[in-house]
Amino acid sequence: MKQILSELNKLKKSNIKKIVDSRISEFEKLGRGNNKTLFKELCFCLLTANFQAEKSIEIQKVIGDRFVTLSELQLAKKLRALGHRFPNVRAKYIVQARKHKDNLRNVLKKFENSFELREWIVKNVKGIGYKEASHFLRNIGYKDLAILDFHIIDILVECGLVERPKTITPKQYLEIEKGLDLLGTKSRLNQAELDLYLWYLETGKIFK
Template sequence: MEELLKELEKIRKEAKPLVEERFEEFKKLGREGTEEDLFCELSFCVLTANWSAEGGIRAQKKIGDGFVHLSLEELAEKLKEAGHRYPQKRAEFIVANRWLIGKLKDLVNGDPFLSREFLVKNAKGIGWKEASHFLRNAGVEDLAILDKHVLRLMKKHGLIQEIPKGWTRNKYLYVESILRRVAERFGEPLGKFDLYLWYLVKGRVDK
């Protein structure tokens, strides 16, 4: 843990303005975004599973509110044009999730742990990482996004022995609790701490 904290302290000053600016965007989405805006963000998180944040951002810009109203065939074609690895399956997930429009504000403003569990159990293409990602991108501070970059950092610094091949509820919460202790030592909530980790790995702050 100490070595990771040292590395993070080196980039804290240059990363902080970017982190604060990005997190304010997240909070604004949660505060002012419509149900449709939130659904587009949920769809972005569906797309990034087994793909990349960069690809998801590109597809989100290309499709916009098409996530809400395009037919399954049209959406699959748009995702194919955006270069998604699984355009048909992701389009099916997104269309199947449209029943959540009207419920997302309540999830963002509710207990983050209960909201995450609800999404994992009820939304298609949404696991623990994706549910955490969506809620964080709507300004929720308390959840960890345990993607491959974060897990590799944790393994490198001896915080975990191996990278999990799949998630159960208990396993996710256990690894999250380890990262939460590091975030507390660093003095930031998990949602912001993730952005510092991304800056450490990528030299930029994505979403």
């Protein structure tokens, strides 16, 4: 763990910190948006399941407000044309999620506990698991939930904080999240900041 903590501390003293801080501010601003803004971000996170975040960002920019208006068939056709790996099922999930599009702000206000809010999202939005729900909440300003993909898990395994899982069940997700909590505590970073720094260490890029 000493090595990763050293690398994180170096980044915190570099120009990368300004980028991370700016991105966190963008997330907070996004979280103050209206229901349509929140829904479009939820659609982005639906797109990222088993697919590239960078490509999902491009698709989100192209489709924009049409996440709300396109029919399932039209949306699937558009996702396919834009290169999404699972156009039909993602279009289906996005259309099904529209039942929440005018109520997302009220849902956020209902929960003071972000972990309970994540549970609600996982149970009520088809196609969203813990990772995608955590991603959505991070992107709208929440800071205490881990976004666990295999880039992050690789780092935790190398640090000796967790054993490599073959698959990630909900129970395993919560257990691995504790390992990332420990790293966050040691590095004095919240989960939102830590995720961005770790992604930079693994990829040399900072996405949302």
